[in-house]
Amino acid sequence: MKYLIAIACVITASAYPSAAQEHPASDAGVPACITCHVSENPTEQDAALKGCPRPNAEGAPAHESSESPDFFILDKLSDIYVPVVFPHKLHASMTEMGIGCEQCHHNNPPGPILGCSACHEIKPEQANLKQPALKGAYHRQCLGCHREWNHETDCVVCHAKREPGHSVTLPADSTDIMGMLHPNIEEPEVKVYKAEDMEGTPFVSFHHREHVQLFGLKCTACHQRENCSSCHNSEQQALPREREDPHQDCIRCHTEQVNNDCTFCHAETERPGFDHERRTGFVLSTFHEGVACAQCHTQKGTFTGQKPECNACHAADWVPTKPIDHAVTGVALDETHAQLGCIDCHTNGIGTPAVCEACHEEKPDIAKWKP
Amino acid sequence: MDLNRRRFLQFLGMGAVGTVSVSAAAAESSSLEDASGGYGVLVDTTECIGCRKCEYACNREHRLTDLPLERYEDTSVFETERWLQANAYTVVNRFPNPEDEAKPVFVKSQCLHCLDPACASACLVGALQRQENGAVTYDAWKCMGCRYCMVACPFQVPAYEYDNALTPQVRKCTLCATRTAQEGGLPACVEMCPQNCLTYGKRSELLALAHEKIDGNPELYEDHVYGETEAGGTSWLYLAARPFTELKFQEIGPEPIPRLTETIQHSIFKFGALPLMLYGMLGAVMRIARSGHGGHVETTAEEEVS
Structure with missing residues (x-):
């Protein structure tokens, strides 16, 4: 019997460390199981992991604000006040002007969108003093904007006092809080700013639509920290946007120019928008209309150095990414020829005249092929 | 003999x-290094909205006043500066914010629970003592009413029940020593604070957190943790977006007050x-x-x- 026990002990002792090493938190022993697992008894086959946001996790899944729930009743902490009815969809629609769901659901990992209480515990944890507890998380989230917005920090703005017989009911209509949803914001074509302190070259022409449509910038590339109070005063009147330092918006992309070359933006008069032909001498409209800049200018931030010859980009083995309309070249292809590869006719390279003699004994009459 | x-x-x-x-x-032997193993509270004044729920929680916990909740929503009290009293262990004051008038600065005051408390040093009978967990506590049975502690305290914290003719006591924040003695127990104000401006924890960890916050947002915070060195260090620590002198914090050197006497x-x-x-x-x-x-x-x- 003694031997059996001894053998059992040796087996257990040798098995234990290997099991402990596999588990990430076993050595540190800090988090309790339920920090990451839904179940108290996770198994290797069914780990029952929570969708747990880690500090480095990025990117909440894209959701339309219209898909989001109308209301939430926040009742986990209700003590001296009754639970708060939070008009979720309304707030979700507001975040479309900012960075979207992530404005509130920060650090949400790919997967379902998690509520505050998925990470913020009701009681503050001594092991993680940096993270506010649930109550702090709720209040900081709301007051982070509302304190800026109308400076109302009174408890009764959101909470009703707890009185006997009081129950919480949901409003019938998700829009009746403010009476209306935000009207569409029209995207400006061009904005011309005047920098009074720039003598001689005060005008800065910012072609807004161009940046979005031609250069493909997302709204949030520039509008990173917008909330209601960026445009409205507390009486909900729209105000002209004021920027503390307008350079900060431009410098994210135009770093070198902002730092070294004022005339890149500042000019004596208003400037026209971007014109590829005027700037480079290369006409885009013929063959390259609608092609994104980065398809030719593959090196990020460097928009120079492309040669005007066709075969500089279109190598012999070039295959169009989408069907091209050959008629723009002045020659419309019939069905038979449309199925050939470019190089079958343009044997000397794309951009050079087609060599018909490779297949045809006589050169066909191209004039007939005019579109 | x-x-x-x-x-x-x-x-x-x-x-x-x-x-x-x-x-x-x-x-x-009771050097400051040993003492800093105690607990404390970090106050991030940039998060405080002046709701006075800490006052409510404190008064309820210590049965100081029985004002109803509505009375704490009255912001007119901020018009005059208030200070600690025998029936107020903590008060919140409002200070103007020159950078943003609409966002004034709110500062909660209470006993700072010094690591080397001058009150305890001055007390002839040992009624005030610093506990291992960081709280400076008061024993009314030992107190003989000399009020030397009130003279000694560099922060003017201890208050006295002058209106109690027979059994007057010195009154001040206890750091809720009875609550925190329990597992996971928090001081009443810390538990109530809706914004989590107050963080209760080991002083050494709070200091690390405070410096992490300053380093993470140097544009917002003043590069100073009030209480880190003041009067030899205090258990309550403060972060602020404005210079502390502007918020009427005392300028006190790093030498503990009792060291001199x-x-x-x-x-x-x-x-x-x-x-x-x-x-x-x-x-x-x-x-x-x-x-x-x-x-x-x-x-x-x-x-x-x-």
Whole structure:
């Protein structure tokens, strides 16, 4: 019997460390199981992991604000006040002007969108003093904007006092809080700013639509920290946007120019928008209309150095990414020829005249092929 | 043994030397490094919205006043600066914010629970004592009502029940020592604060957190944690977006207040220097007096002989 026990002990002792090493938190022993697992008894086959946001996790899944729930009743902490009815969809629609769901659901990992209480515990944890507890998380989230917005920090703005017989009911209509949803914001074509302190070259022409449509910038590339109070005063009147330092918006992309070359933006008069032909001498409209800049200018931030010859980009083995309309070249292809590869006719390279003699004994009459 | 007056005094002097050296050694052992193992609270004033729920929670916990909740929503109290009283262990004051008028700065005041408390040093009977967990607590049974603690405190914290004729007490924040003694227990104000401006934890960890916050947002925070060094360090620590002098925080050096008084007293009595000097002087006077007297006798004797 003694031997059996001894053998059992040796087996257990040798098995234990290997099991402990596999588990990430076993050595540190800090988090309790339920920090990451839904179940108290996770198994290797069914780990029952929570969708747990880690500090480095990025990117909440894209959701339309219209898909989001109308209301939430926040009742986990209700003590001296009754639970708060939070008009979720309304707030979700507001975040479309900012960075979207992530404005509130920060650090949400790919997967379902998690509520505050998925990470913020009701009681503050001594092991993680940096993270506010649930109550702090709720209040900081709301007051982070509302304190800026109308400076109302009174408890009764959101909470009703707890009185006997009081129950919480949901409003019938998700829009009746403010009476209306935000009207569409029209995207400006061009904005011309005047920098009074720039003598001689005060005008800065910012072609807004161009940046979005031609250069493909997302709204949030520039509008990173917008909330209601960026445009409205507390009486909900729209105000002209004021920027503390307008350079900060431009410098994210135009770093070198902002730092070294004022005339890149500042000019004596208003400037026209971007014109590829005027700037480079290369006409885009013929063959390259609608092609994104980065398809030719593959090196990020460097928009120079492309040669005007066709075969500089279109190598012999070039295959169009989408069907091209050959008629723009002045020659419309019939069905038979449309199925050939470019190089079958343009044997000397794309951009050079087609060599018909490779297949045809006589050169066909191209004039007939005019579109 | 023939215990005459001189021997008795010699004996007493030796005893005094012993007592003084023992008490000096005890004082040196409670250095600030040992003390910082205690707990404290980090106040991030940038998060405070001035809701006064900490006052409500404190008053309810310690049964100081029975004002209803609505009364704490009254912001007109901010128009005059308030200070701690026998029935108010904590008060919130409002200060203007020159950078953004619409966002004033709110500061919660209460006992800072010094690592080397001047009140406890001044207390003759040991009614005020610093506990291992960082709280400076008061024992009404020991207190004799001298109010030296009120004079000693550099932050003017202890208040006195002047309107209580028979059993007046010194009143101040207790850091909710009874609540925090329980597992996971928090001071009432910390538990109530809706914004989590108040973080309860080990002082060393709070300091690390405070510096992490400053480093993470140097544009917002003043590069100073009030209480890290003030008066030798306090258990309550503050972060702010404005200079602390603007928020009427006292400018106090890093030297603990009791160091000065205790150094004077301890060095005077070190190795029984003062008693020895006194008795030595007395002895010398007696010797001179006696030798003067003896000389006179001898001379008379000589005169008699001659």
